[in-house]
Amino acid sequence: MKQFITAFFSLLMLFACTEKTIKKAKQQETNTDSIFLLESKWQNQEGKEILLKDLKGKNLVVVMIFTRCQTACPLLVGDMKKVKAKITEKQLKNTSLVFISVDPENDTPEVLKKYAQQHNIYGEPWILLRSDVESTREFANVLAVKYKKISPIVFSHSNIISVFNKNGEMVSQEEGTVNAEAIAKTVNELN
Template structure:
């Protein structure tokens, strides 16, 4: 009789542990509401904040003539997408904001994306179609990051973080996007935020 009690107790414990394993409970570190926008992507299609609602997305700031941080950042994001694909995670977007919109046309951004072996281009939106002042304001107000182009120069100063945006359009976490990128953590967070919404 005692053995049966022990076995039942162990079985109950296993069930409880299994249930606990399914609980993801993503912990937001930020809550920054993104201001509404209507921009143009690399396929020359209009993309609004409303279009991105309902799915989490990863955001980054890049430009096509960047000679320093942008190429590693794009490669890191492509690696993250590879890892998401390996885990079968599909319900997300990747959004790159050009910080040099007067130079970066949709065609230039489309050609730029082709430089990287991305697992699924359909999940990417490289955005342009706004003024320099617009992107500098959006960066500060919606992502708490810097974008600054000095007149007469072809390089743009900008932040190198990746931002995780939730299904409601709020930045909830940021990560290094250039060096020491926590790729596994980002994948887990994207998976968790999707699971928590179900």
């Protein structure tokens, strides 16, 4: 009888450990914290339609701007350039620097492309994206970025740069005056 009880508890422990391992693996497969679960459609500066999950496999440094901005956005573009300069060459190959427009009605792919060329943020690793108003609002909510149209051509918006790992999980955010070195350090430490 004692052997039966010992065997029973051994099997029970084995089952419990196996069940925990399976549950942990399933949680990793269906991570609900990933931006790649958003099903919104986006257009890049070339007019190519993508889903956010198409960016999977690279670390992302993301900021929301609009091309007609004359105040904070040029500073954010400068901050992103500083971040790029501090990311190691090896890690830069595994990283995309992404600008998301809060003004999709104006910021067409053609406008984004021209903006990218004018500000020397054209080509790898730079990506400029736009979507519809609803998808843009959804993405802003995920980032905790607040924005509001205050005139036909001006938006008030949060100045936040977010870092995502290759699985689309947010690993850090910097708000206000951005510490480019801290953001680059975060990116450089990612797999």
